[in-house]
Amino acid sequence: MAETRKASRFIVPVAVAGVAAATIGLVPALAASGDPDLPEITAQQLIEKIAASDTQTLSGTFRISTDLGLPLGGLTSALGGIGGGAGGDSSADPSAKLTELVSGSHTLRIAADGPERQRLTLLDGSDEYSLIHNADDVWAYDSKSGEVFHEKAPADAGAPDAGKDAPKDKELPGTPKQLADEVLKAAGDTTSITVDGTAKVAGRDAYQLLIKPKQAGSTVASVKIAVDAANGTPLKFTLNSVEGGKPVVDAGFTKIDFSKPAASDFTFKVPEGAKVTEGAAEKAAEEAEGATGGPFGGELPGGLGEAFGLGAGTGEDGVNVIGEGWTTIAKLDTGAPAPRTDEAPKEVQGLLDSLGDKVDGPFGSGTVFKTKIVNALLTDDGRVYVGAVTKDALVNAANADK
Incomplete structure (x- = not known):
């Protein structure tokens, strides 16, 4: 433990200012060979389409690949897994488990039924990690260890892609909508936004919104967001670095269905003999009303927003x-x-x-x-x-x- 505490002194603080505001381009989409032939649309119209999207239900398979150019696995190992949350004694604790999304490639299954019910399952070979929000409860289950994590959900917990009224900082991490919302949350003269043709994503026709900094000195080369042509839901998000190579973040659906998922997708029964760890939010709620926190509270688990250059700490003291x-x-x-x-x-x-x-x-x-x-x-x-x-x-x- 002494070595771990000593090692923690050498973590470089990472608190990045919010992603820049954007100028709206007026270049219409032109279909390239082999891409869907869709009506022309301007960037302004496409952004309005995203803003008006009110997708409440969906299910599908999601793939996220992250390449920060940093051996995060080795760093985590060297620091003894520093960064876990209040339930850090449990391998099922979301605040620790979801940091895996910050590096490598991962396949997930996602289901959402409005702001009250969401399910995310992280697949790792024959093992699965499930995070389930159903009304007042958040459950997490790690099949590899057989451990369960339970926490009371904040009253305003939202869903991934659950619509324009859902609090962005309460959504499950890494979905194209959450990432797109962060990039498009403001407007200014530092960014060029155009429509860069069309594409097929998860079997859906989509427009591609291309975002580029106008300023020299940024490490961001471009952000590309594939937007469902029918309902305005972001289907894919790609963040590229000026260094080239693999995208820093490449996150998108490979399969998606916008029909209402079965209610059974959001039910959870503790397996017999499983160790159950109660999260800090529930413990605090037992002592006082109005306690908040947990995997849907405050910020993305594991500092994902900061790692992606989204979600700043610029308002904090100092x-x-x-x-x-x-x-x-x-x-x-x-x-x-x-x-x-x-x-x-x-x-x-x-x-x-x-x-x-x-x-x-x-x-x-x-x-x-x-x-x-x-x-x-x-x-x-x-x-x-x-x-x-x-x-x-x-x-x-x-x-x-x-």
């Missing part, structure tokens, strides 16, 4: 915002010298050295820790500059902030 739009940088002054990597445990030291680039300038000296989308400059005097921007942009911001 965080200052530099710049605007896609090149926004969050600055945090820790007030303490940065830890020396040569003092870190061996399993952490090599990882930090491989991830970090030593830099210096008028600001002093420090280390830039890199992923394909989020970079962070940790100065030797304890300042942190972080954003979905290039290394040079971070150094320039630190120099200007001297």
Whole structure:
């Protein structure tokens, strides 16, 4: 435990400012060879179609692949699985389990019946992990360990793709709608938005919305959102880095059905002999009314929003915002010298050295820790500059902030 606590000091803080606002392009969709031949539509009209979408029911198979350019599995192992929630003693705890979606490729089954009932099943070979929200209860079951996690759901818990009135921060993580909503939540002059043809996604005709930063210095090359031509539901979300290669996030349905799922999809019975762990929200609710929290509360499990460059911490005390739009940088002054990597445990030291680039300038000296989308400059005097921007942009911001 002592080694784990020591290792935790060397985690680089990642709190990225919100994704930039967008300018609405007026380029109509043109069908390419082999793609659906759909009526022309402008980006403005397509965004209005997304906003008007009121999909309440769906079921389907969902595939998400994430490549941050960071060996998150090795980092998690080195840090002893730091980051679990209040139910961290259970392998079924969603706050720990769903961090797996931040790296690698995963197949999920999703079902939703309005804001009261949702089910997500993460498939891993013959093993399954299920997260079920049914009215007042949230259940999670890990078939590999046979453990169960139970928590009372907040009163306003929403569903993935459950409609425009569902609170975005209460949706299950990683669905195309949740990701699309984050990107399209504001408007401004820092972004180009156009319609980039059509496509077939999960057997559905779809328009493709293409979003690109206009500003130099962002690590985001583009965001592409495939939108169901019939009902405006986002079906696929792709985030590309200026580094090229595999997408940072490629999340989309491979099968989808918008009919009402069976009620049995949202029922759960504790298997005989299973260990049941009660979550913090339920324990608090037993002591006082109005307790909130749990896997649908506050923010996406496992910091997914931050890892994807979505959902900022810029409103928190101690965080200052530099710049605007896609090149926004969050600055945090820790007030303490940065830890020396040569003092870190061996399993952490090599990882930090491989991830970090030593830099210096008028600001002093420090280390830039890199992923394909989020970079962070940790100065030797304890300042942190972080954003979905290039290394040079971070150094320039630190120099200007001297």
